[in-house]
Amino acid sequence: MKKTSFAKGLLQALLLLPLTAFASGAEVHLDRAPVNFQDKESLQRGAAVFVNYCLSCHSANAMRYSRMTDIGLTESQIKDNLLYAADKPGNTMTVAMRSKEAKAWFGATPPDLSVITRSRGSDWVYTYLRGFYRDDTRPTGWNNTVFDKVGMPHVLHDLQGQMVPVYKTETDHEGKTHHVIERLELAQPGKLTLAEYDATVGDLVNYMSWMGEPAKAKRLYLGVGVMLFLFVFFIVAFYLKREFWKDVH
Known part of the structure; x- marks a missing residue:
């Protein structure tokens, strides 16, 4: 149990070393x-x-x-x-x-x-x-x-x-x-x-x-187009859902 705790503490210390080095730099x-x-x-x-x-x-x-x-x-x-x-x-x-x-x-x-x-x-x-x-x-x-x-x-x-x-x-x-x-x-x-x-x-x-x-600029352009399409599709799907379920109680 002590060995496990020691190993865990050593691992945490090693992970923090880069952060310490970064903080100490100008x-x-x-x-x-x-x-x-x-x-x-x-x-x-x-x-x-x-x-x-x-x-x-x-x-x-x-x-x-x-x-x-x-x-x-x-x-x-x-x-x-x-x-x-x-x-x-x-x-x-x-x-x-x-x-x-x-x-x-x-x-x-x-x-x-x-x-x-x-x-x-x-x-x-x-x-x-x-x-x-x-x-x-x-x-x-x-x-x-x-x-x-x-x-x-x-x-x-x-x-x-x-x-x-x-x-x-x-x-x-x-x-x-x-x-x-x-x-x-x-x-x-x-x-x-x-x-x-x-x-x-x-x-x-x-x-x-x-x-x-x-390809970043083209990817961002396509991403905006996809988001606009999903937004419009969401509105259409919402009203279709209301129409299909309006008689269901």
Whole structure:
């Protein structure tokens, strides 16, 4: 009996460990990602950014180029503007970089991005891509407010420019002071203004969110139609039932 109680207590403790670890981590404010699958122009711009900036290191093996016809692109447009790493529109979005080389350069193999917004959340990815700042202590020269000590370099720095952190002092519950990042400031401008960069990242995250579940918009549309049908059918069935049973006492 004692062994059973001990095992039960140990199991409960192990189940609570992830919650404890999560609670002890610093809370990160996430900005709302502008996800709108009805905005086809945003999805098309995001697809172009993804192919030009993300696909050189990250793959999206669950996505085929030809699926972009669902966001309003023609097969000719896909071939002429997006088909850099593949021969045919029916190919998946693979990456030419070898995993062994990627691990040697970055310390870890860049993950596949097919469902990154489903696993991390669109808001997380949106905030992450806008959270890079210069940090000379890091091997790549970059760090991130959302992902501390990140191994990924800031591949969009030519668009955003170089951001530097502004620190503030906080006191924890033990009375110890810490320097924490209050905000990021632009130290060296990029090709875009900060507002234009945020809009570009918004398009990219919008596309990545769609890429993670391309059938979602159609499924939601069908779901609304089914619910409306069931509502109308319920009214018809209700009055039929009243008509059939009106003489039954």
